[in-house]
Amino acid sequence: MIHNIELRWLLSFQAVYEQLSFKRAAEQLQVPTSNVSRHVALLEQQLKVRLLERTTRKMIPTAGGKQLYASITPLIQAMKDSLEEVSLHGDSLSGHLKIITPDLPFLADIIADFCLTHPHVQLSCDTQLNPTEGLLDGFDLVLRFGRGPLDDSGWVAREILRWPSCVVAAPGLLERQPLPASLADLSKAPCITSLSVLQGMPWRFKRTPTLPVRSGYKVNSGHMAKAAALKGLGFALLPVHACQTELDAGTLIRVVLDDEPEDLVLYAFYSGRKYPLEKVKAFLEHLQAHLAKPPPKEEQPDQS
Numbered sequence: 328m329i330h331n332i333e334l335r336w337l338l339s340f341q342a343v344y345e346q347l348s349f350k351r352a353a354e355q356l357q358v359p360t361s362n363v364s365r366h367v368a369l370l371e372q373q374l375k376v377r378l379l380e381r382t383t384r385k386m387i388p389t390a391g392g393k394q395l396y397a398s399i400t401p402l403i404q405a406m407k408d409s410l411e412e413v414s415l416h417g418d419s420l421s422g423h424l425k426i427i428t429p430d431l432p433f434l435a436d437i438i439a440d441f442c443l444t445h446p447h448v449q450l451s452c453d454t455q456l457n458p459t460e461g462l463l464d465g466f467d468l469v470l471r472f473g474r475g476p477l478d479d480s481g482w483v484a485r486e487i488l489r490w491p492s493c494v495v496a497a498p499g500l501l502e503r504q505p506l507p508a509s510l511a512d513l514s515k516a517p518c519i520t521s522l523s524v525l526q527g528m529p530w531r532f533k534r535t536p537t538l539p540v541r542s543g544y545k546v547n548s549g550h551m552a553k554a555a556a557l558k559g560l561g562f563a564l565l566p567v568h569a570c571q572t573e574l575d576a577g578t579l580i581r582v583v584l585d586d587e588p589e590d591l592v593l594y595a596f597y598s599g600r601k602y603p604l605e606k607v608k609a610f611l612e613h614l615q616a617h618l619a620k621p622p623p624k625e626e627q628p629d630q631s
Contacts, residue, residue: 339366421447490566
């Protein structure tokens with residue numbers, strides 16, 4: 328039977344099933360509506376099964392249509408991935424690479440170097456510190472920070488960089504505020520927290536998944552968090568590398584508690600397909616090759 332069914336019939340059916348409209352499916356496929364309608368009719372005729380119930384008001388998939396869609400969708404996606412991989416195995420890497428990444432100078436240099444090395448790669452890069460799940464669709468790779476266990480998703484998470492972190496405070500703050508010795512003490516003290524990143528206000532420790540803290544100063548910038556900590560506006564949770572100079576100088580004091588903060592980790596998220604796209608693999612190899620040493624301390628982010 329497979330020899331009597333054309334791939335374009337299946338592609339038209341898939342588009343109509345997803346759009347529940349011949350017109351919208353045709354727009355998506357960029358073919359005449361009459362072609363899409365004819366493809367679905369020929370597929371139904373060959374299978375001897377009604378796949379879609381049409382009325383003047385709406386279109387409803389039949390049980391057979393639902394079964395066929397569920398079966399062919401992963402196969403069509405695998406075919407698309409295979410064709411793209413083969414096309415990228417030429418003399419040079421090519422294609423369109425779509426990335427979401429934090430706006431950090433060291434990442435900007437690495438991405439630019441990758442495109443310089445692979446001049447046939449077209450780049451679309453959106454800089455966001457905390458992209459929402461809905462925005463991930465349509466992107467090949469998302470670089471995002473995390474602390475502690477990650478939420479389940481359909482994406483593969485690959486660790487890129489890890490920074491140990493610590494709680495710090497300015498000497499001026501400790502003159503007005505008792506030095507906390509435990510997480511319970513810290514939860515009652517003024518803190519500088521993230522506005523939205525890493526689920527916002529709760530801090531994450533190795534034995535305490537989340538610690539709600541008091542905060543009247545919320546930012547999504549490591550530079551702003553450290554500046555506020557130096558002014559004594561509150562306790563801050565910073566990567567050690569980002570505040571080592573201030574710790575050595577005594578302008579910030581490391582606070583020792585009964586639990587240690589979770590490390591700040593930069594993850595690369597990509598589609599949970601069985602095999603990642605060749606362009607994604609090439610970029611990840613390039614990224615990790617250039618991150619053998621941690622980035623300069625002034626470029627380290629703070630995520631509370």
